[in-house]
Amino acid sequence: MSAVDLVKVHGDGAAAVRALDGVSVAFGRAAFTAIMGPSGSGKSTLTHCAAGLDTPTSGRVLLGGTDLTALSDATLTRVRLDRVGFVFQSFNLLPELTALENIRLPLELVGRPVGRVLFANLVGALGIADRLGHRPARLSGGQQQRVALARALLSRPEAVFADEPTGNLDSASGRRCSGSSARRCASSGRPSWW
Numbered sequence: 594m595s596a597v598d599l600v601k602v603h604g605d606g607a608a609a610v611r612a613l614d615g616v617s618v619a620f621g622r623a624a625f626t627a628i629m630g631p632s633g634s635g636k637s638t639l640t641h642c643a644a645g646l647d648t649p650t651s652g653r654v655l656l657g658g659t660d661l662t663a664l665s666d667a668t669l670t671r672v673r674l675d676r677v678g679f680v681f682q683s684f685n686l687l688p689e690l691t692a693l694e695n696i697r698l699p700l701e702l703v704g705r706p707v708g709r710v711l712f713a714n715l716v717g718a719l720g721i722a723d724r725l726g727h728r729p730a731r732l733s734g735g736q737q738q739r740v741a742l743a744r745a746l747l748s749r750p751e752a753v754f755a756d757e758p759t760g761n762l763d764s765a766s767g768r769r770c771s772g773s774s775a776r777r778c779a780s781s782g783r784p785s786w787w
C-alpha cells in the first residue's frame with residue numbers, strides 16, 4: 594500500500610488547515626508499521642486517506658494495483674468493505690447490534706461467508722468469546738476495542754489501519770494485539786514513519 598504526494602486541506606478560507614502537505618509513504622506487505630508524531634500532526638488524517646475513508650485534496654493512494662483516489666464512490670465503498678480493515682479511535686460499533694453482529698457485519702454487507710475457524714480463533718485470541726451476545730454499552734472500553742479489532746480482521750483484508758488501537762487495552766492485551774514488532778517500534782523512539 595502506498596501514498597504519493599498526499600495533500601489534505603480540511604475546511605476552507607481562513608479556517609483551512611493543511612493537515613498533510615505532500616506526504617509520500619509505502620507500507621510493505623505483511624509489515625507492521627507504526628506512525629508516530631505529536632498531537633495534531635496529521636496521523637489520523639493520513640490513516641483515513643490511506644484507507645479510503647477520506648478523500649485527499651490531491652495525491653494518490655494505491656492499494657495493490659488499485660488507485661483509490663480514482664474510484665467512484667460505489668466502487669470505493671466496495672473496496673473498503675472487501676479489502677481494507679479499519680479500527681477507529683472511538684471503535685464505531687453499532688450500539689443496537691451485539692458484539693457478534695458487529696463483527697460479522699462487514700462480511701454480511703458484501704455477501705461473503707464468515708470463516709468459522711478464523712472467527713473462533715480471532716474471538717478466542719482476543720478474549721471476547723464469552724461476550725459475543727452483549728451490546729457495546731454492556732462492554733468495557735477495552736472489550737469494545739477488541740470487538741472492533743475482530744471486525745477489522747475477519748475479512749482477511751489486504752491492509753489493516755488502526756487509529757490508536759491499543760489505547761484502551763491493558764499492556765498484556767496490547768502486546769497480544771499488536772505483536773512483538775510493535776514493542777520494537779515503540780521502544781526505538783523514532784519520531785516519524787518507517
Ligand SMILES: Nc1ncnc2c1ncn2[C@@H]1O[C@H](COP(=O)(O)OP(=O)(O)OP(=O)(O)O)[C@@H](O)[C@H]1O
Binds near residue numbers: 604632636639
Ligand atoms: N474535520 C476537520 N476539520 C478541520 N480541521 C481538521 C479536521 N480534522 C483534523 N483537522 C485538523 O488537521 C490537523 C491534523 O489532525 P489529525 O487528527 O490528523 O492529527 P493527529 O496527529 O491524528 O492528532 P491526535 O494525535 O491528537 O489524534 C489538526 O490540526 C486538526 O485540527
